Amino acid sequence: MTIRRYRADDTLRLGQIWLEASSLSHAFFSPDILKVQHQQVCDLYLPHSETWVLETEGKLLGFVGLIDRFVGGLFVSPEVQGSGIGRLLMMHALRMKGKLELDVYSLNTGAVAFYNRLEFQETGRRPTDDQGYPFEVIRMKRSA
DSSP states (O other): OEEEEOOGGGHHHHHHHHHHHHHHHTTTSOHHHHHHHHHHIIIIIHHHSEEEEEEETTEEEEEEEEETTEEEEEEEOGGGTTSSHHHHHHHHHHHHHSEEEEEEETTOHHHHHHHHHTTOEEEEEESSOTTOOSOOEEEEEEEO
16 A cells, blocks of 8 residues: 555546545535535645545555645545545644644544544534535544
């Protein structure tokens, strides 16, 4: 397994990973909202954030996107979730940055449990996300 920087030719596969993972973990969003967000991920988020990709034998399995010390997103292909890929990506980011902050939807209970296992601490909650959708968001942080 290798963790490397995002390349433009990764966009199609990473967008697919994002959509598959989000369809499961963000099932509270309508398909129309996911479609719009998918386009934003591919057109804006991936090329303009510090994105790290986990690759094994030429196959992309997951990625973490950073904006300075803020985790904009962590997505792992559903076929390999639970295999430690998310943990590897987060530990890579933590080693590079020294401390991390992130937002996670409270309805995404699997992700909340994952970040708790990685010893992230809740620092606050808000009733809506950045786009104003009425889904509670938890802010979490951790230092190395």
